[in-house]
Amino acid sequence: MTMTAEPTPATAPEAPSTTGVLDRVLKVRELAIAAVLVLMLTATQLDNSAFLSQQGIKDLLLNATILVLVAVGQAVVVITRNVDLSVGSVLGISAFAAGDLLHGGGNPVLAVLVAVALGAAFGVVNGLLVSLGQVPALVVTLGTLYIIRGLDSIWIGSRQITAADLPSGFTTFGHDGLGVVPYLALLTAVVLVAAAYFLRSYRSGRDLYALGSSPEAARLAGVPVRKRILGAYIVCGALAGLAGALYLARFGNVDSGTGNGYELTVVSAVVVGGVAFTGGSGSVYGAALGALLLTSINSVLPSIGVSSVWVQAIDGVLLLLAIAVDRVVALRVAGLLRKRAAQTRSAHHG
Amino acid sequence: MTDPEPERTPVLALEGVSKSFGAVRALRDVSLRLYAGEAHALAGENGAGKSTLIKALAGVHRPDSGTVLLDGAPVVFHGPADARDAGVAVIYQEPTLFPDLSVAENIFVGRQPRRSFGRVDHRAVKKATAALFARLGVDLDPEQPARGLSIADQQLVEIAKALSFDARVLIMDEPTAALTGREVARLFGVVRALREGGAAVLFISHRLEEVFALCQQVTTLRDGALIASESVAGLTEDDLVRRMVGRDLDELYPKQDAAIGDVALSVRRLTREGVFTDVSFEVRRGEIVGLAGLVGAGRSEVARAVFGVDRWDAGEVEIDGRPLKAGAPSLAMAAGLALVPEDRRAQGLVMDMSIERNINLTGLRTTARAGLMNRGAERSRAVDWAVRLQVKYARLADLVGTLSGGNQQKVVLAKWLATGPRVLIVDEPTRGIDVGTKAEVHRLLSQLAADGLAVLMISSDLPEILGMADRVLVMHEGRLTAEIDRSDATEESVMAAATGRGGSAA
Numbered sequence: 001m002t003m004t005a006e007p008t009p010a011t012a013p014e015a016p017s018t019t020g021v022l023d024r025v026l027k028v029r030e031l032a033i034a035a036v037l038v039l040m041l042t043a044t045q046l047d048n049s050a051f052l053s054q055q056g057i058k059d060l061l062l063n064a065t066i067l068v069l070v071a072v073g074q075a076v077v078v079i080t081r082n083v084d085l086s087v088g089s090v091l092g093i094s095a096f097a098a099g100d101l102l103h104g105g106g107n108p109v110l111a112v113l114v115a116v117a118l119g120a121a122f123g124v125v126n127g128l129l130v131s132l133g134q135v136p137a138l139v140v141t142l143g144t145l146y147i148i149r150g151l152d153s154i155w156i157g158s159r160q161i162t163a164a165d166l167p168s169g170f171t172t173f174g175h176d177g178l179g180v181v182p183y184l185a186l187l188t189a190v191v192l193v194a195a196a197y198f199l200r201s202y203r204s205g206r207d208l209y210a211l212g213s214s215p216e217a218a219r220l221a222g223v224p225v226r227k228r229i230l231g232a233y234i235v236c237g238a239l240a241g242l243a244g245a246l247y248l249a250r251f252g253n254v255d256s257g258t259g260n261g262y263e264l265t266v267v268s269a270v271v272v273g274g275v276a277f278t279g280g281s282g283s284v285y286g287a288a289l290g291a292l293l294l295t296s297i298n299s300v301l302p303s304i305g306v307s308s309v310w311v312q313a314i315d316g317v318l319l320l321l322a323i324a325v326d327r328v329v330a331l332r333v334a335g336l337l338r339k340r341a342a343q344t345r346s347a348h349h350g
Numbered sequence: 351m352t353d354p355e356p357e358r359t360p361v362l363a364l365e366g367v368s369k370s371f372g373a374v375r376a377l378r379d380v381s382l383r384l385y386a387g388e389a390h391a392l393a394g395e396n397g398a399g400k401s402t403l404i405k406a407l408a409g410v411h412r413p414d415s416g417t418v419l420l421d422g423a424p425v426v427f428h429g430p431a432d433a434r435d436a437g438v439a440v441i442y443q444e445p446t447l448f449p450d451l452s453v454a455e456n457i458f459v460g461r462q463p464r465r466s467f468g469r470v471d472h473r474a475v476k477k478a479t480a481a482l483f484a485r486l487g488v489d490l491d492p493e494q495p496a497r498g499l500s501i502a503d504q505q506l507v508e509i510a511k512a513l514s515f516d517a518r519v520l521i522m523d524e525p526t527a528a529l530t531g532r533e534v535a536r537l538f539g540v541v542r543a544l545r546e547g548g549a550a551v552l553f554i555s556h557r558l559e560e561v562f563a564l565c566q567q568v569t570t571l572r573d574g575a576l577i578a579s580e581s582v583a584g585l586t587e588d589d590l591v592r593r594m595v596g597r598d599l600d601e602l603y604p605k606q607d608a609a610i611g612d613v614a615l616s617v618r619r620l621t622r623e624g625v626f627t628d629v630s631f632e633v634r635r636g637e638i639v640g641l642a643g644l645v646g647a648g649r650s651e652v653a654r655a656v657f658g659v660d661r662w663d664a665g666e667v668e669i670d671g672r673p674l675k676a677g678a679p680s681l682a683m684a685a686g687l688a689l690v691p692e693d694r695r696a697q698g699l700v701m702d703m704s705i706e707r708n709i710n711l712t713g714l715r716t717t718a719r720a721g722l723m724n725r726g727a728e729r730s731r732a733v734d735w736a737v738r739l740q741v742k743y744a745r746l747a748d749l750v751g752t753l754s755g756g757n758q759q760k761v762v763l764a765k766w767l768a769t770g771p772r773v774l775i776v777d778e779p780t781r782g783i784d785v786g787t788k789a790e791v792h793r794l795l796s797q798l799a800a801d802g803l804a805v806l807m808i809s810s811d812l813p814e815i816l817g818m819a820d821r822v823l824v825m826h827e828g829r830l831t832a833e834i835d836r837s838d839a840t841e842e843s844v845m846a847a848a849t850g851r852g853g854s855a856a
Contacts, residue, residue: 222431
């Protein structure tokens with residue numbers, strides 16, 4: 001290696017500024033959503049001082065937690081350049097399974113575990129179909145969405161679980177908390193932090209980004225592609241199952257229609273949160289912020305006197321806005337990188 | 351065969367390996383032995399089976415018959431990870447990076463240094479990357495995302511990746527195609543050091559002088575079969591070419607004299623901010639004008655702007671005296687301009703479409719009748735051009751992605767020549783193409799010029815520029831720095847202009 005020892009002096013001051021700018025641009029995505037969220041909440045509070053009361057904050061968090069949980073799982077799948085549309089159906093069926101067990105006098109902890117296990121099992125099915133079948137995830141999970149919903153309807157029929165069927169400890173868990181922070185939100189926060197840490201600090205987590213960024217390169221780099229995709233779907237399914245159990249605890253009311261159409265809200269939350277649909281970028285924190293933003297709009301509009309029929313239109317606008325911002329940022333970053341590269345090169349040759 | 355080491359065990363070897371894809375027999379009973387401390391070249395035309403052989407060694411393809419031997423013992427690689435764990439590092443021809451990940455992560459994906467509880471040690475990843483870049487003499491930032499890197503920089507990252515694990519076997523498929531002379535020299539320095547450290551090296555390059563500079567042994571493949579495996583010493587370039595092609599190459603640069611006619615393409619004071627500045631030149635009928643320069647000098651960008659893919663900010667472009675509109679490729683095509691782009695896989699072809707469809711992409715209007723496609727006309731147009739350019743294919747309905755690089759390039763040429771252009775711009779027409787096809791492409795360009803076409807040829811291959819061009823334009827950092835006549839053009843004069851200085855040939 002003696003012949004290669006050539007110093008590269010000119011770059012030392014250049015390098016940190018490159019990363020600085022890029023880092024800012026990439027992190028700004030999460031920050032931007034957080035800023036919009038804070039702005040919106042502050043404005044609402046100024047307009048209606050009862051909005052951020054103790055109960056108001058608690059409701060805000062309670063409303064968000066289930067969506068955040070499912071969005072975290074969805075983000076893990078979307079990062080691998082796939083999607084899981086069956087989360088709504090999985091949430092519904094696992095919520096009913098947990099309810100059915102509790103109705104029969106089962107242990108609440110066991111009921112939650114059953115919901116998670118059921119979700120994970122559907123995750124295995126989705127994961128196997130997507131990774132072995134080499135079929136687009138959009139189509140596969142659209143299929144399982146209907147299949148699971150169908151199973152749900154056949155099994156449940158016209159039955160429903162109501163709060164009266166559940167042990168009081170379970171519903172209390174669904175409503176109470178430490179101060180203004182509900183237990184459900186705490187649980188969700190733990191899951192969120194764990195998922196983020198896993199994605200950032202474990203090889204298997206990094207692999208998910210790699211294979212979402214370029215499946216072919218991942219294969220050549222020896223990333224166990226099928227295993228990782230399967231894993232992502234299991235995580236997503238399990239979190240949808242957990243969300244089902246929490247849904248039961250929070251609302252106490254489950255029937256065969258529970259979770260219908262939920263998948264689209266989840267996907268919107270993930271995309272608004274900056275997880276690129278083309279895979280390889282974004283974070284679960286972003287997804288969680290996206291979910292928080294979408295659910296907050298639901299609470300904000302009524303309290304400033306806007307009809308809630310506007311909610312869906314506004315969600316849609318946010319979605320388009322998010323994609324537009326992503327595109328603009330991507331172009332800007334590309335331009336920036338090109339300019340940097342040109343500078344480095346001229347420093348090189350000049 | 352000729353080497354006297356019956357007692358040495360090869361680190362990695364193939365014995366009697368065959369591999370077929372459908373009806374195509376990519377490898378037929380091929381054996382190859384890689385020894386520690388030896389650099390082995392793999393020669394052969396495109397489509398001779400070199401890439402398949404590499405993929406068999408790298409665990410991407412499993413041979414249909416025959417064995418892979420690791421330290422003399424048969425092994426089965428179930429995937430690239432197995433080969434990697436056995437110490438086989440591969441640099442593929444086309445860089446395979448993760449655009450969203452940082453350069454450092456690209457290098458260490460799946461093999462990151464870890465801290466307690468199996469957590470990735472991001473700081474160590476960054477540090478190790480910086481160390482690798484220092485060893486290669488590259489000034490890339492480890493935390494920069496791979497997206498937006500030039501092909502040369504991507505290739506350097508691939509090389510750093512291969513060096514990052516103490517490979518016992520280093521396989522390099524055309525690693526130098528996009529590199530400057532200086533970068534190549536540095537890479538070779540590192541490879542020699544690795545070889546002296548006991549690594550086995552398998553090297554593929556279409557630049558034969560590199561084979562002779564780096565390797566001790568050479569194995570030649572032709573049509574999937576082993577032709578020879580011998581010592582490089584005592585071999586000449588002509589010998590090697592003859593083994594690869596199976597015949598004598600009449601001439602690699604068959605430049606015909608052509609009558610030079612009127613100005614066909616005129617570019618005046620063309621500027622695209624931050625990319626190139628004040629570029630003026632003319633190309634006449636029957637003339638091949640070479641556009642030389644280092645990678646990143648702005649040559650391809652000029653071509654893209656002239657064709658209308660990118661807008662230009664100032665200046666004008668005329669074809670046969672008629673001005674072109676900025677940023678309108680369809681108008682440029684209608685005016686008689688054709689551009690064979692630099693990256694045939696991404697820009698020149700739709701890889702998942704058939705040969706026929708690809709050729710006809712430029713002729714959707716001419717082969718349609720009353721708005722409906724005329725399948726017969728399409729087919730005859732494709733057959734006509736595929737045959738004229740001697741594309742080697744099984745069926746016209748085959749996906750273009752299954753062809754070898756040289757044949758893919760011929761399809762791109764066919765696609766554009768079928769439009770009957772007046773001006774043809776070719777960007778790196780023979781990059782990554784074997785010697786035989788290269789000569790064919792040169793003969794074709796020469797013939798086209800003789801028939802009155804105006805040709806602008808961008809190339810980083812200096813002998814190609816010197817051999818084919820009537821006139822050489824040289825760019826340096828976005829500006830045209832020299833215009834040299836064929837008789838005055840030498841490696842020294844072109845390189846001096848390309849580096850923007852006097853006489854520092856790479």
